[in-house]
Amino acid sequence: MSDQDPPGLDLARLRAHLDRERPGLVTGPLTAEVVQGGRSNLTYVVSDGTGRWVVRRPPLGHVLPTAHDMGREHRVISALGPTPVPVPRTLLLCQDPDVLGAPFYVMEFVEGTPYRGKEELERLGAERTRAIADSLIDTLVDLHAVNPAEAGLADFGRPEGFLERQLRRWKKQLDASRSRDLPGIDELHERLAGRLPASPEPTIVHGDYRLDNVLVGTDDEIKAVLDWEMSTLGDPLTDIALMVAYAERSTLDLSFVSNVSAAPGYPGTDEVVARYAERSGRDVSGLSWYVGFAFFKLAVILEGIYYRFSHGQTVGEGFDRIGSGVAPLVAHGNAALKED
Known part of the structure; x- marks a missing residue:
């Protein structure tokens, strides 16, 4: 790997692999930059001076391949290509870790903006902000309208018992990171467990659907939905509810989360x-x-x-404030259940 290569991406080995698998795709020396954002998988924009592509691979030093399944991400994006859901066109999947040190896939580069803050939307004005939000909702509707079997994704998840498994999974996650008293969180879990709803017909769910996980074009339409690492077959209402929670948490004055829904014009x-x-x-x-x-x-x-921050396992700006954001989220969760 040369000094010009970003961490986790050997451009010479990538070029050799692309020349072998997609001859003629690359016509000049490759350069790359790391894209910020996304949950955990590493994303790079690669260019030969003429064309641009996106490479996705697991984080450096990952130990649980099932949590960063490149084949799974590649599969869902490829399957959605012919549907009304806007996704980048996939070009190549490499499961051989000897090429880059981990499995990876390559997809086309899509022009668009991932809006992350209300200031960005404020510059567009209320009318355009509303149009973008409407397009975000409509694209989610399009995703949930896709027939998984017709898209070749009938076995993409286990929708039976989906909500019960999800709740159990997140409770296990909580227990693994519990190091202080969190008032109200056990009550919230107990109330959720005691009132599990019956899920509607399963659909493809994105798992982390929000404005900064899509690319918006200059026409204010969604050009590509990104970050499919949480996707599966399950209850579609989990996607729209997460959108609602993301929107409501922007009112909690948590400076480290997206606050796009606070922009004038964003629907309530x-x-x-x-x-x-x-x-x-x-x-x-x-x-x-x-x-x-x-x-x-x-x-x-x-x-x-x-x-992880309090145990010295994570470093970075803003992590010291994250702990104070948990209690308001718990309070909002309990308040939501009282609305029934």
Whole structure:
């Protein structure tokens, strides 16, 4: 690996592999930059001076390949290519760790903006902000309308018992990172466990659907949905509820999370849910359970980050403030369940 290579990406080995598997694709020396954002997998934009492509691989030093399954991500994006859901075109999957040190895949580069803060939307104005938010909702409706079997994804997950498994998984995660008293979180879990809803017909779910996980074009339409590492077959209401929770948590003054929903023109929670319900035809009358679960999940994620930071396992700007964000999320989760 040369001094010009970003961590985890040997450009000479990548070039040799692309020349072998996709001859003629690359026509000049490769350069690369790491893309910030995303949950954990590493993303690079690679260019030969003429064309641009995106490479995705697991994080450096990963030990659980099932948590960073490149084949799974590549499969869902490839399967959604012919559907109305906008995704990048996949070009290559490499499962051989000898090439880059881990499996990876290559997809086309899509022009677009991942809006991460309300200031970015404020510059566009309320009308365009509303159009972007509407497109975000409509794209989720399109995803949930895809027939998994027709897309070749009938075995992409185990929808039976999906909510029960999800709740058990996140409780296990909480127990693994519990190092302090978290008022209300056990009550929230108990109430969720005691009121598990019956899921509707399963769909492909994204698992982390929000504005900064999509690329928006200059026409304010969604050009590509990204970060499919949490996707599976399951309950579609978990996706729309997470969107609601992300929007509501931006009012909690947590400086380290996206606050796009606070921008003028961004529709309120009721409007978001109403548009999704009208366009999808789904019954959302029991959505408060899902919103409560979304807040529980977000609280567990933040507590895990706080735990790693407090034990010296994570460094970086802003991590010292994450611990204070957990209690408000727990309170919002309990409040959501009281709305029933």
